[in-house]
Amino acid sequence: xxxxxxxxxxxxxxxxxxxxxxxxxxxxxxxxxxxxxxxxxxxxxxxxxxxxxxxxxxxxxxxxxxxxxxxxxxxxxxxxxxxxxxxxxxxxxxxxxxxxxxxxxxxxxxxxxxxxxxxxxxxxxxxxxxxxxxxxxxxxxxxxxxxxxxxxxxxxxxxxxxxxxxxxxxxxxxxxxxxxxxxxxxxxxxxxxxxxxxxxxxxxxxxxxxxxxxxxxxxxxxxxxxxxxxxxxxxxxxxxxxxxxxxxxxxxxxxxxxxxxxxxxxxxxxxxxxxxxxxxxxxxxxxxxxxxxxxxxxxxxxxxxxxxxxxxxxxxxxxxxxxxxxxxxxxxxxxxxxxxxxxxxxxxxxxxxxxxxxxxxxxxxxxx
Numbered sequence: 328x329x330x331x332x333x334x335x336x337x338x339x340x341x342x343x344x345x346x347x348x349x350x351x352x353x354x355x356x357x358x359x360x361x362x363x364x365x366x367x368x369x370x371x372x373x374x375x376x377x378x379x380x381x382x383x384x385x386x387x388x389x390x391x392x393x394x395x396x397x398x399x400x401x402x403x404x405x406x407x408x409x410x411x412x413x414x415x416x417x418x419x420x421x422x423x424x425x426x427x428x429x430x431x432x433x434x435x436x437x438x439x440x441x442x443x444x445x446x447x448x449x450x451x452x453x454x455x456x457x458x459x460x461x462x463x464x465x466x467x468x469x470x471x472x473x474x475x476x477x478x479x480x481x482x483x484x485x486x487x488x489x490x491x492x493x494x495x496x497x498x499x500x501x502x503x504x505x506x507x508x509x510x511x512x513x514x515x516x517x518x519x520x521x522x523x524x525x526x527x528x529x530x531x532x533x534x535x536x537x538x539x540x541x542x543x544x545x546x547x548x549x550x551x552x553x554x555x556x557x558x559x560x561x562x563x564x565x566x567x568x569x570x571x572x573x574x575x576x577x578x579x580x581x582x583x584x585x586x587x588x589x590x591x592x593x594x595x596x597x598x599x600x601x602x603x604x605x606x607x608x609x610x611x612x613x614x615x616x617x618x619x620x621x622x623x624x625x626x627x628x629x630x631x632x633x634x635x636x637x638x639x640x641x642x643x644x645x646x647x648x649x650x651x652x653x654x655x656x657x658x659x660x661x662x663x664x665x666x667x668x669x670x671x672x673x674x675x676x677x678x679x680x681x682x683x684x685x686x687x688x689x690x691x692x693x694x695x
Contacts, residue, residue: 390672406542413535415526419443449498453495460484541595543594560575561612627678635650645685646685649667
């Protein structure tokens with residue numbers, strides 16, 4: 328039993344000794360493993376970009392001044408030189424209708440006639456009253472010469488004559504209002520009433536338009552206003568017709584429309600043809616004088632902002648964002664009125680990836 332216990336005690340001591348001997352070896356292995364793992368991890372990160380600065384490759388464009396002519400295309404509408412709706416001036420029944428639908432008529436031609444028999448009867452009555460009043464005025468004149476009546480009595484008879492004359496003029500004017508006549512030479516449209524219809528001043532009998540002379544109405548943005556001149560020729564085409572027509576600017580509106588920031592312009596059509604009628608749509612093309620020193624850049628170089636526009640300028644290997652103001656443009660180029668100068672190099676690719684004041688490298692530079 329003692330020996331067993333002594334053996335046991337000896338075994339325990341031997342186990343503890345062995346544990347103490349292996350412990351330093353295990354610790355050394357862990358340290359060596361950690362060192363090896365750290366070295367391997369460092370080597371894995373070397374090929375990456377975490378510890379290396381990446382310079383973005385972009386393409387650029389050298390800004391230069393050149394001659395730029397502006398061709399602006401805007402919508403327009405053809406309108407008649409004169410146009411109006413024909414309304415009766417008084418209420419009444421139509422007794423005569425001479426509307427030649429779709430035909431040319433002359434100024435003053437009778438188009439419609441309202442019933443006026445009652446007015447004619449009143450006019451005859453007034454003429455009889457005027458005749459009697461004139462006779463009474465003559466008698467009073469003779470009597471006042473011999474002091475047979477007072478001056479007041481003679482003035483009353485003369486006043487009666489003048490009142491009747493005024494009533495005759497009023498009645499004659501009312502009779503004229505029963506006639507609807509053409510206000511100018513023009514083409515009558517479709518009639519809206521028939522014989523015997525009762526009309527009021529709100530009734531539209533027909534429309535009349537002077538179509539031998541046409542006008543072209545259109546608007547241009549306010550930035551083109553300085554280049555618009557009275558007498559300047561413009562060209563236009565109509566829907567479904569490739570033929571080009573010519574008009575000449577005759578006048579402009581006195582101010583810019585605040586809602587659209589555009590100026591209304593009116594031109595006279597020079598080559599009137601049968602295919603041009605009032606109301607049709609027109610595509611108006613304005614050719615402005617070219618600017619010999621215009622600064623233009625590719626349209627893709629412009630970066631729209633919430634307020635304004637920017638371009639990226641290449642300066643000393645860095646990306647600088649400049650505010651710019653644009654002018655006229657075409658399909659591929661846009662004019663810069665402020666913010667750039669000739670000789671600047673701007674970025675045309677990778678605009679969404681470039682950040683302000685970051686390093687960039689020009690891969691390709693164009694000046695065309």
